[in-house]
Amino acid sequence: METWGRALGVAILLALLIGFAWIVLRPHEPTFQGRPLSSWMEEAAASGAYRSTPRPTGYTLPADAALRSLGASAIPLLLHLAGTSQTPFRGLVGNMAESPALDYLHLPPQNYKQYMAVRGFELLGPEARPAVPQLARLLAHHDHEVQVIALRCLAALGPDARDAVPAIIQLMGNVRAGNGSLWRLSMEAAQVLGEIGPAASAAIPSLMVETNEAALLALIRIRGGSFDPFFERLRDSSNGEQWMRTANQVFRLGAAAEAAVPLIIPALDHTNQSIRFQAIALLGHIHRRPDLCLPALTPLLQSPDDQDREQALLALGNFGPDARSASSEVVRLLRDRSQSIRSNATNVLNLIDPEAALRARPKPKSKPHDSPAHR
Amino acid sequence: MTLLPIVEWELRVAARRRGTFWIRTAFALGTIAIGFFVWLDNRFSPPNVFGQELFGAFADLSVFYCLTCGLRSTADCLSEEKREGTLGLLFLTDLRGRDIILGKLAATSFAGIYALLATFPILAIPLVMGGVAVETFWRILLLLVNTTVLSLAVGIFVSAVSRSSRKAIVGTLGLLLLLGAGLPIVAGLLYDLMPSHKSALGDSLLLTCPFFCANRALQDGSNRTASHDFWWSFGVMHGLVWLFLGLACFIVPRSWQDRPRTTRSQRWREFWQSLAYGTETRRKSIRTRMLDRNPVFWLGARTRLKAALVWGTLASVMALWVLGYLLAGQEWLCEGTYLPLAILLNSALKLWFAFEAGRNLADDRNSGALELVLSTPLSVGAMLRGQWMALRGQFLGPILAVIGLHLILLAASLQRESFHAQPINPVLWVSFILLLAADVIALGWVGLWGGLNARKPSQLIGMTFIRILAAPWILFLLISILASAFIDDNPSEPVLNWKFHVGLWFGLGLLLDLAFGLQAALHLHTSFRALALQRYSPVPSPLARWFRRPKLSD
Numbered sequence: 004m005e006t007w008g009r010a011l012g013v014a015i016l017l018a019l020l021i022g023f024a025w026i027v028l029r030p031h032e033p034t035f036q037g038r039p040l041s042s043w044m045e046e047a048a049a050s051g052a053y054r055s056t057p058r059p060t061g062y063t064l065p066a067d068a069a070l071r072s073l074g075a076s077a078i079p080l081l082l083h084l085a086g087t088s089q090t091p092f093r094g095l096v097g098n099m100a101e102s103p104a105l106d107y108l109h110l111p112p113q114n115y116k117q118y119m120a121v122r123g124f125e126l127l128g129p130e131a132r133p134a135v136p137q138l139a140r141l142l143a144h145h146d147h148e149v150q151v152i153a154l155r156c157l158a159a160l161g162p163d164a165r166d167a168v169p170a171i172i173q174l175m176g177n178v179r180a181g182n183g184s185l186w187r188l189s190m191e192a193a194q195v196l197g198e199i200g201p202a203a204s205a206a207i208p209s210l211m212v213e214t215n216e217a218a219l220l221a222l223i224r225i226r227g228g229s230f231d232p233f234f235e236r237l238r239d240s241s242n243g244e245q246w247m248r249t250a251n252q253v254f255r256l257g258a259a260a261e262a263a264v265p266l267i268i269p270a271l272d273h274t275n276q277s278i279r280f281q282a283i284a285l286l287g288h289i290h291r292r293p294d295l296c297l298p299a300l301t302p303l304l305q306s307p308d309d310q311d312r313e314q315a316l317l318a319l320g321n322f323g324p325d326a327r328s329a330s331s332e333v334v335r336l337l338r339d340r341s342q343s344i345r346s347n348a349t350n351v352l353n354l355i356d357p358e359a360a361l362r363a364r365p366k367p368k369s370k371p372h373d374s375p376a377h378r
Numbered sequence: 379m380t381l382l383p384i385v386e387w388e389l390r391v392a393a394r395r396r397g398t399f400w401i402r403t404a405f406a407l408g409t410i411a412i413g414f415f416v417w418l419d420n421r422f423s424p425p426n427v428f429g430q431e432l433f434g435a436f437a438d439l440s441v442f443y444c445l446t447c448g449l450r451s452t453a454d455c456l457s458e459e460k461r462e463g464t465l466g467l468l469f470l471t472d473l474r475g476r477d478i479i480l481g482k483l484a485a486t487s488f489a490g491i492y493a494l495l496a497t498f499p500i501l502a503i504p505l506v507m508g509g510v511a512v513e514t515f516w517r518i519l520l521l522l523v524n525t526t527v528l529s530l531a532v533g534i535f536v537s538a539v540s541r542s543s544r545k546a547i548v549g550t551l552g553l554l555l556l557l558g559a560g561l562p563i564v565a566g567l568l569y570d571l572m573p574s575h576k577s578a579l580g581d582s583l584l585l586t587c588p589f590f591c592a593n594r595a596l597q598d599g600s601n602r603t604a605s606h607d608f609w610w611s612f613g614v615m616h617g618l619v620w621l622f623l624g625l626a627c628f629i630v631p632r633s634w635q636d637r638p639r640t641t642r643s644q645r646w647r648e649f650w651q652s653l654a655y656g657t658e659t660r661r662k663s664i665r666t667r668m669l670d671r672n673p674v675f676w677l678g679a680r681t682r683l684k685a686a687l688v689w690g691t692l693a694s695v696m697a698l699w700v701l702g703y704l705l706a707g708q709e710w711l712c713e714g715t716y717l718p719l720a721i722l723l724n725s726a727l728k729l730w731f732a733f734e735a736g737r738n739l740a741d742d743r744n745s746g747a748l749e750l751v752l753s754t755p756l757s758v759g760a761m762l763r764g765q766w767m768a769l770r771g772q773f774l775g776p777i778l779a780v781i782g783l784h785l786i787l788l789a790a791s792l793q794r795e796s797f798h799a800q801p802i803n804p805v806l807w808v809s810f811i812l813l814l815a816a817d818v819i820a821l822g823w824v825g826l827w828g829g830l831n832a833r834k835p836s837q838l839i840g841m842t843f844i845r846i847l848a849a850p851w852i853l854f855l856l857i858s859i860l861a862s863a864f865i866d867d868n869p870s871e872p873v874l875n876w877k878f879h880v881g882l883w884f885g886l887g888l889l890l891d892l893a894f895g896l897q898a899a900l901h902l903h904t905s906f907r908a909l910a911l912q913r914y915s916p917v918p919s920p921l922a923r924w925f926r927r928p929k930l931s932d
Contacts, residue, residue, distance in 0.1 A: 016779055023696070024786045028793065031708040041708075083707065090570040096714070107802045107876070109794065110714040 033076040035069035043069040085120035088146040117152040124159040139170035154191040165202035197221030234263040261291040287318025320351035330356035384481025392488040405493040429507030444525035448533030451486040453550035456537040465634040475627040517595035531622035538626040585614040654683040674764025732842035735825025758906040820895030827898035830909040
């Protein structure tokens with residue numbers, strides 16, 4: 004009897020150990036080149052890729068390649084990232100994860116999770132359509148930050164997020180019924196509806212009630228009207244806040260805002276630094292009309308202000324080979340006093356003029372033992 | 379009329395004890411040594427920054443020391459008297475519960491408080507350096523005294539309600555852990571799980587924690603919120619002191635008498651006995667089988683509940699880990715949770731093992747049973763073998779299970795490190811497994827030796843804990859600081875990497891295991907009988923012999 008009891012105990016123990024091994028060792032997510040997807044994304048987060056906002060077009064992260072390769076199988080992880088609430092404990096873990104001394108603990112970075120999720124859905128595009136119902140469910144989450152991220156993920160999917168329109172309308176209704184402090188939510192919701200376009204026509208009555216720029220633009224996009232009246236708001240930069248709000252919405256249109264370029268260029272000389280930066284970033288993001296943009300942006304590469312030079316450099320990078328005429332100025336920035344500008348200049352030169360980049364590459368010094376005297 | 383007669387008597391006794399003064403000197407020297415190592419780490423900092431660091435280090439270490447005072451001093455003071463039947467004698471006089479509690483408090487805490495007082499002048503040194511406000515200094519001093527009294531009050535309260543030494547020590551440890559770490563952890567969980575309630579409930583749970591109070595005291599004096607939190611926390615802890623002392627005064631006169639068993643209590647007793655020892659038939663079969671192998675083995679291993687408790691503790695820790703996994707998902711699966719899990723399991727297992735290793739011998743020595751056993755033909759070797767067999771029966775399974783767990787975590791680590799060029803984690807897991815085995819063997823010998831030497835159960839745990847578990851870490855820290863200082867002063871030397879730190883930690887652990895384990899084994903094999911009879915002719919320790927004042931007759 005006692006032997007049987009002991010055998011049973013050993014069997015239970017073995018079963019528990021096997022259960023623990025199953026929890027710890029089984030693959031929890033899809034892998035790319037033998038590494039889990041989160042590991043690629045964590046590496047990108049650790050390198051600061053999700054921290055610095057502007058990145059020249061054409062520069063892809065290894066994590067982006069992993070995401071594109073894995074396709075729809077990455078959706079569960081992206082949904083998990085999007086649905087994570089930021090709590091004090093997560094904040095603590097996130098700070099520890101950023102400490103190089105604790106690198107060996109492999110703590111999951113917390114501070115850029117949401118950006119990872121949005122970036123992931125941007126890259127997957129229509130492939131991520133099966134995630135729409137779950138993202139719509141996140142709109143009812145108790146944490147407003149999660150709601151905002153779910154909206155941004157839906158916006159990244161564009162017209163493929165049309166199934167989420169009823170949930171977005173309901174969210175806008177709840178925000179209106181609340182104390183009005185959640186205006187950011189209604190703006191983000193309007194932006195999603197604008198990205199969805201005509202398929203979101205059911206939301207027109209809800210948008211009509213809103214007064215913000217996002218709702219205005221969303222209505223134009225849903226109805227298929229002309230953007231020109233909206234762009235006209237950029238002509239007057241005397242009210243800085245309103246100009247910035249309008250510019251933020253124009254930014255979302257990307258290349259479709261080509262007609263706004265002549266209205267943005269005057270803002271490059273604005274005395275307000277925020278407006279100036281936004282104008283530079285907008286021109287780079289739209290990257291149309293190089294005939295107008297390059298003569299306006301290239302002189303900024305000689306600006307005494309480090310940030311002006313860097314923003315202009317990144318904007319020019321987005322024009323690709325069209326900005327070849329600025330390559331001599333970019334080559335000069337390879338010896339800039341700012342390390343960040345030097346590094347960005349290398350990347351941008353590769354994008355706009357690969358031949359100039361080759362010529363500018365420092366020649367490898369011959370090793371002493373290679374010289375004839377040492378042979 | 380003499381106010382508090384026992385207190386006065388105990389103070390007179392302590393004032394005549396040589397150790398009282400030596401403890402004060404030792405603590406002052408220890409604090410100066412800690413200050414030296416903090417200076418080494420901050421010697422390039424401006425004086426005010428160094429002053430802040432020094433004061434912060436002193437404050438944290440002192441708070442930890444004060445919090446453990448009750449465990450060392452008062453946890454078993456009343457329960458021991460109950461076991462020996464001397465508490466009732468005190469109540470035959472006109473002494474009241476209050477006199478006994480305050481007398482015991484004075485008697486047991488005198489050395490600890492005296493040692494703490496010795497550190498106060500050294501704590502004031504950072505004041506001269508700048509960076510520490512006078513207000514902060516006085517707040518920390520107040521906090522240290524308050525924490526000491528709170529810890530002593532907790533110990534005396536648990537001792538008043540307990541009879542067994544083990545229950546008293548575990549109860550005190552549990553209550554102190556609850557106040558110092560348990561409630562802050564619950565507060566953290568509340569902040570995390572229910573952000574909307576964080577300001578009310580979570581904040582109030584932090585007030586009982588001396589470390590929270592120290593943190594608030596160390597904040598800038600102009601920080602009104604910190605000052606408010608400090609005084610609230612101080613007040614709550616002080617309230618708890620009076621609560622525990624009041625409860626102890628109320629309970630003591632009512633808890634020492636032997637009461638006739640009721641049918642219900644008898645039934646409970648029988649239930650627990652059958653649970654611990656099994657049925658009559660089982661007991662008989664075990665007795666026959668074990669006595670044939672080794673009588674000491676039978677004495678130590680006949681309780682089956684002992685092993686079940688170890689398994690239960692391991693299962694509880696694992697259940698908490700699995701709960702964390704269920705809440706956090708796959709993010710839980712990283713070294714950030716694996717290493718604390720392993721450290722928790724290993725430490726719990728080692729501490730328990732250290733306590734169990736010496737407990738039987740200590741109990742038998744105190745009750746006189748050891749003398750009886752020594753007068754039988756049973757050899758010392760057979761007695762030690764029996765003790766080891768009993769320990770094996772209780773701990774071998776849990777230790778193997780923990781090693782199995784470590785192997786799984788090693789495999790997980792290898793799986794992850796296949797794409798990280800950092801072999802530190804696999805090396806750490808192998809070191810964990812080897813050190814667990816080495817520590818357990820050393821703890822066994824040191825625990826058995828401690829069982830014959832320690833005067834109190836808390837001393838037995840302290841002796842083994844300091845030698846095998848704490849000493850390697852203290853040495854590791856000191857050598858690391860010295861090595862870093864040397865490297866900083868000699869830029870041509872290579873920078874210390876993880877190999878140095880892991881190697882140092884592993885090497886020191888193994889070295890001390892070998893040194894203390896072999897010494898204890900040798901002592902036990904060669905002078906077991908002399909050690910067992912020490913209570914009749916106590917032999918002073920080498921340190922005590924060194925500081926002994928020569929008698930006039932010498």
